[in-house]
Amino acid sequence: xxxxxxxxxxxxxxxxxxxxxxxxxxxxxxxxxxxxxxxxxxxxxxxxxxxxxxxxxxxxxxxxxxxxxxxxxxxxxxxxxxxxxxxxxxxxxxxxxxxxxxxxxxxxxxxxxxxxxx
Amino acid sequence: xxxxxxxxxxxxxxxxxxxxxxxxxxxxxxxxxxxxxxxxxxxxxxxxxxxxxxxxxxxxxxxxxxxxxxxxxxxxxxxxxxxxxxxxxxxxxxxxxxxxxxxxxxxxxxxxxx
Numbered sequence: 001x002x003x004x005x006x007x008x009x010x011x012x013x014x015x016x017x018x019x020x021x022x023x024x025x026x027x028x029x030x031x032x033x034x035x036x037x038x039x040x041x042x043x044x045x046x047x048x049x050x051x052x053x054x055x056x057x058x059x060x061x062x063x064x065x066x067x068x069x070x071x072x073x074x075x076x077x078x079x080x081x082x083x084x085x086x087x088x089x090x091x092x093x094x095x096x097x098x099x100x101x102x103x104x105x106x107x108x109x110x111x112x113x114x115x116x117x118x
Numbered sequence: 119x120x121x122x123x124x125x126x127x128x129x130x131x132x133x134x135x136x137x138x139x140x141x142x143x144x145x146x147x148x149x150x151x152x153x154x155x156x157x158x159x160x161x162x163x164x165x166x167x168x169x170x171x172x173x174x175x176x177x178x179x180x181x182x183x184x185x186x187x188x189x190x191x192x193x194x195x196x197x198x199x200x201x202x203x204x205x206x207x208x209x210x211x212x213x214x215x216x217x218x219x220x221x222x223x224x225x226x227x228x229x230x231x232x
Contacts, residue, residue: 004161033219042122042207042222043162056219091161095218105150105211105218109161 002026004110006092012116013082021077021113025094032075033107034067035091043091049075082117089114120145122210124223131198132231139193139226141208146186149218153182153193154207156225162207166193198230 005024013019025032031050035043036059045059051072060067064082069075079086093107121144131137141151150169154162166175166182168191174183181194191208205227209220 031218035220035222040224042209042224043220044222045219048219059219093162106152106164106167107220108164109154111159111161114159 004092004094004108006090006110006113008113009111010114010116012118015083015117016081017117018078018080019082019115021079021090021115023075023077023092023094023110025073025075025092026108027073028096029094029108030072030097031095031107032069033093033095034075034077035093036061037089037091037112039088046077046090079115082115084117087115087117120148120210120212120221122208122221122223124206124208124226126226127224128227128229130229130231133198133200135198135230136194136196137198137228139195139206139208139228141191141193141223143189143191143210143221146189147213148186148210149213150211151182151184151191152209152211152220153180153191154209156205156207165206195228198228200230200232203229 007022034046037043047067048056049069064080066078089112091112093109095107123142125140152167153165156162168175168184179196184191205225207225209222
């Protein structure tokens with residue numbers, strides 16, 4: 001597609017429910033990032049993929065959070081046993097590559113998934 | 119740990135005014151700095167990217183400067199318009215070779231009034 005696509009746009013979950021958030025990056029983009037943006041805050045890094053390899057998951061807040069990108073394209077962020085503090089906008093971004101070229105480093109963001117946990 | 123601060127948190131100006139948004143970061147070892155715009159319910163749009171070796175970048179009415187040694191960047195918006203109303207975020211990227219993750223500030227919410 002022309003841009004990064006995320007689905008669903010909105011998700012309401014009951015506390016304890018599992019959720020799965022999908023990200024379709026720009027075709028051909030090697031790098032994919034997930035960020036979490038709480039209300040009134042800037043996005044915070046969750047995890048990073050280069051192709052299918054998850055190279056950095058240091059930002060995942062707990063073992064209830066799991067991300068995958070099995071074929072190096074679409075990625076899914078899964079949250080198990082959701083809690084109220086998981087309520088946030090989850091942003092996905094992709095870039096052509098990670099390297100020295102400034103143009104390849106630009107991250108293109110999707111519109112995000114707004115998760116509300118009741 | 120890198121920390122990014124943006125001042126002010128919110129700003130309201132009348133149409134036509136020139137304005138400056140400020141961004142500061144604690145670790146000067148950065149690869150580049152980006153300014154983003156975020157509209158309600160939408161993703162982030164990259165406005166300007168400044169490499170660590172550059173001093174400024176310009177795009178239309180926007181000019182971003184970078185003083186890496188002092189850990190500061192400014193975004194200058196000339197002749198503001200109501201359509202400029204949005205949240206502006208700055209973000210820094212560490213040296214290439216890491217996970218290239220961005221560290222964001224908390225943003226400046228700008229409102230341009232008629």
